[in-house]
Amino acid sequence: MNSGATVLAVTLQRLGPDATADDLSGSLDEHGYALVDGVLSLDDVEARRAVLADLFAATPMGRNFFEGFHTQRVYAVFAKTRAFDDLALHPLLGAALDHALGEHYQLSAPVALQIGPGEKAQVLHRDEDIYPLPRPHAPVVVNSMWALCDFTEANGATRLIPGSHRWDPDRRPDEREVVQATMPAGSMLVYLGGLVHGGGANTTDSPRPGLLLEYVVSWLRPQETQLVAVPPEIVRTLPERLQELLGYNVYPPFLGYVDGRHPRRILDGDAEPTVDPLRQIAPN
Numbered sequence: 001m002n003s004g005a006t007v008l009a010v011t012l013q014r015l016g017p018d019a020t021a022d023d024l025s026g027s028l029d030e031h032g033y034a035l036v037d038g039v040l041s042l043d044d045v046e047a048r049r050a051v052l053a054d055l056f057a058a059t060p061m062g063r064n065f066f067e068g069f070h071t072q073r074v075y076a077v078f079a080k081t082r083a084f085d086d087l088a089l090h091p092l093l094g095a096a097l098d099h100a101l102g103e104h105y106q107l108s109a110p111v112a113l114q115i116g117p118g119e120k121a122q123v124l125h126r127d128e129d130i131y132p133l134p135r136p137h138a139p140v141v142v143n144s145m146w147a148l149c150d151f152t153e154a155n156g157a158t159r160l161i162p163g164s165h166r167w168d169p170d171r172r173p174d175e176r177e178v179v180q181a182t183m184p185a186g187s188m189l190v191y192l193g194g195l196v197h198g199g200g201a202n203t204t205d206s207p208r209p210g211l212l213l214e215y216v217v218s219w220l221r222p223q224e225t226q227l228v229a230v231p232p233e234i235v236r237t238l239p240e241r242l243q244e245l246l247g248y249n250v251y252p253p254f255l256g257y258v259d260g261r262h263p264r265r266i267l268d269g270d271a272e273p274t275v276d277p278l279r280q281i282a283p284n
Contacts (some may be wrong), residue, residue: 010162012179021095024190028100032165033181033191036092040146040186049148049209051083056114056209068199070119074112076229077211078238078246084110084146088213089241093144096190100139101217104252107245108141108216109223115156115208121201124159124173128193131220135169140220141193146211147183155208156200157182158189165194218251227263236267243267 013031015023017038027034040048055074062068077084087093088107097105128141151157157180161173173196180200181189191197193216202208216222226246235243248264250256258266 010177010179012181013162014183019092021092021099024092024096025099028096028190028192031162032195033160033162033189034096035181035183035187035189037184037187039090039092039188042185045148045185048083048211051081052112052114052148052209055080055112056207061116065120066123068115068119068122070116070202071199072114072116072207075224076226077110077112078107078226078242079230079234084112084211084213085238085242087146087211088245089239090188093188093190093213096144097142097215100142100192101215104218104249105142105215105245106218106222106247106249107213107226109212109214110226111212111214113210113212115199115202115210117202117205117207119156119199119202121156121159122198124161124178124196124198126164126194126196127214130223135194139165139192139194140217141214143191143193143212143214145181145189145191146213147185147187147189148209148211149185149206151181151183151187151208151210152204153180153182153200154202155204155206156202157208158197159200160191160195160197164196165192167196215245218249219255222247232267240264 013027013035015027015034015036019036024034056072059072059074062071062073067073074080127143131140133140145158159178159180161177162179183189230246235246235248243264248267250262256263
């Protein structure tokens with residue numbers, strides 16, 4: 001008997017390990033996300049997961065429904081391990097960021113997280129909704145999830161609604177439109193901050209570890225203040241591009257200067273004061 005309800009057919013789109021920057025850009029524009037299987041080898045994934053073991057052992061469960069009462073989140077991750085520096089700089093991810101956010105962006109909320117057994121599904125949300133910007137607007141946030149185990153429907157694979165980044169502001173999510181981003185270990189899911197999504201429920205007996213690297217345009221305040229979260233003595237040891245992504249950058253013409261100079265001068269020990277903040281603030 002026909003109840004009159006409309007059944008929505010939604011499928012998950014995937015890209016292979018040979019995906020190009022254009023492939024990612026096209027998927028982001030059309031679907032609001034790009035899922036690339038097999039970016040990292042299984043041995044690579046195992047080594048990175050092993051680094052997290054001690055960090056997770058010292059990390060409490062979440063404090064509210066959004067964090068998840070059975071989910072652990074390692075904040076300030078770049079202050080605590082060097083295991084993910086290269087992922088923050090991964091060229092395929094960088095190409096997607098360049099396409100969506102333009103030339104000037106930085107890390108906003110890098111978090112290693114582990115959805116534990118018994119966790120409930122996270123509320124559906126948009127990452128960019130923390131910013132009071134009227135919709136529609138150009139993308140200001142891009143997130144990436146790196147699978148450090150097989151993500152399945154049972155252990156909490158990310159739930160998302162394809163195409164929801166293009167919705168009218170007053171449209172509400174419908175659970176029938178949700179698909180789960182199941183993916184093998186070593187895969188990367190990149191999605192726009194305007195995409196409706198949320199963590200999945202874990203009904204298994206094992207945790208689901210992953211790495212979440214969120215980026216924001218440099219003219220907006222990041223969720224986590226990396227300039228405080230990662231001590232300068234650590235930042236000095238990092239590649240220049242990662243320093244920029246941690247906040248040691250200037251959004252043209254001069255947003256983000258320190259005492260009239262480029263903030264990386266602080267790291268270089270060259271921070272003598274200048275009178276005019278509009279003077280040249282290039283780092284070199």
